[in-house]
Amino acid sequence: MTEPRTYCSIRKGNSEEIRVRLAEYRGAAFVDIRAFAPVRHKGGEPVPTRNGVCISRLRLRELIAGLQAIEREGSGR
Numbered sequence: 001m002t003e004p005r006t007y008c009s010i011r012k013g014n015s016e017e018i019r020v021r022l023a024e025y026r027g028a029a030f031v032d033i034r035a036f037a038p039v040r041h042k043g044g045e046p047v048p049t050r051n052g053v054c055i056s057r058l059r060l061r062e063l064i065a066g067l068q069a070i071e072r073e074g075s076g077r
Helices: 057-075
Strands: 005-012 016-025 028-037 047-056
Touching: 016 047, 028 057, 047 057
Parallel strands: none
Antiparallel strands: 005 016, 016 028, 028 047
16 A cells, blocks of 8 residues: 555644545555544644545546535535
């Protein structure tokens, strides 16, 4: 498994962040959208939590279409 590549990070509250990453496992590519929490000691790299979703990169178009539909619906408010 190669090291996941982070494409964006979004703050979630005062301490957590959501990272959108591309990861590979056993030759298959996955999109991983996961919450990261700070470590107990200051200065450490945040660690991934169980809160998140990991989907096949092959399903990425469906995810994007769903997110765009939500954006269109919300833009009229």
